[in-house]
Amino acid sequence: QSALTQPPSASGSPGQSVTISCTGTSSDVGRHKYVSWYQQHPGKAPKLMIYEVTHRPSGVPDRFSGSKSGNTASLTVSGLQAEDEADYYCSSSSDSGIIMFGGGTKLSVL
Amino acid sequence: QVQLQESGPGLVKPSETLSLTCSVSGGSLSSYSWSWIRQPPGKGLEWLGYIYYTGTTKYNPSLKSRVAMSLDTSRNQFSLNLSSVTAADTAVYYCGGPYQTRFDYLGQGTLVTVSS
Numbered sequence: 551q552s553a554l555t556q557p558p559s560a561s562g563s564p565g566q567s568v569t570i571s572c573t574g575t576s577s578d579v580g581r582h583k584y585v586s587w588y589q590q591h592p593g594k595a596p597k598l599m600i601y602e603v604t605h606r607p608s609g610v611p612d613r614f615s616g617s618k619s620g621n622t623a624s625l626t627v628s629g630l631q632a633e634d635e636a637d638y639y640c641s642s643s644s645d646s647g648i649i650m651f652g653g654g655t656k657l658s659v660l
Numbered sequence: 661q662v663q664l665q666e667s668g669p670g671l672v673k674p675s676e677t678l679s680l681t682c683s684v685s686g687g688s689l690s691s692y693s694w695s696w697i698r699q700p701p702g703k704g705l706e707w708l709g710y711i712y713y714t715g716t717t718k719y720n721p722s723l724k725s726r727v728a729m730s731l732d733t734s735r736n737q738f739s740l741n742l743s744s745v746t747a748a749d750t751a752v753y754y755c756g757g758p759y760q761t762r763f764d765y766l767g768q769g770t771l772v773t774v775s776s
Contacts, residue, residue: 584761588705595754595766596697596705607764639705643761647718649695649707 554579554640554652561658562630570655572623572640578650580621584643587616587625590654591636599638600625627657635659662687664755664767672749672774678742682755682767689713689731692758694738696729698751699769706751710760711738718760745774 555573562568572579572587579585585603588596598607600616603623613628623642627634640652668680682694695710709719711729719727723742731738742749752771756763 651705654704
């Protein structure tokens, strides 16, 4: 059982927007700003897409954006492209000092 | 550009110790934290812990006392030891850094299978 809850799947058509949620508690997502999102293509290492809730590392398209409300963080992918099809994982720091991951969401581009 | 590369045995026997090393190139271990993450086949990511460049460590309590991390600044490497392994420890192991709370850099991963 994952500490952070993500929907197992999400989908959208090219050009559309899709939002993936990541629900934790007041001891992790709700209290901490260190929420990150990772993209993982099959057979590849995860790639950091969003850090500290809303920040994009250099080189990540601005189609990817992050937000947080209460105990739930969200990743929005706008203008979906075929190459966005991948697994997405959220992570958060916590009061205990450990890093928690979500169970992952498989994003399909229809 | 910082690059990380995991190395170590791909097969470990049950009850033995899994040992992996991560070599860091293009940057220094100093002033940063270095982590290990694993992913069982077909499953999600699990954070194992980190080691700060001073040697301070933080481990996932789910691993109890089985995990230990160390670093060798002279070789720009850090290591993972996981003792008393079982089949449940079969996974792709990634090393990452350079922060405690996020992983801007991740190695390509190495599959470790626990089997007799």
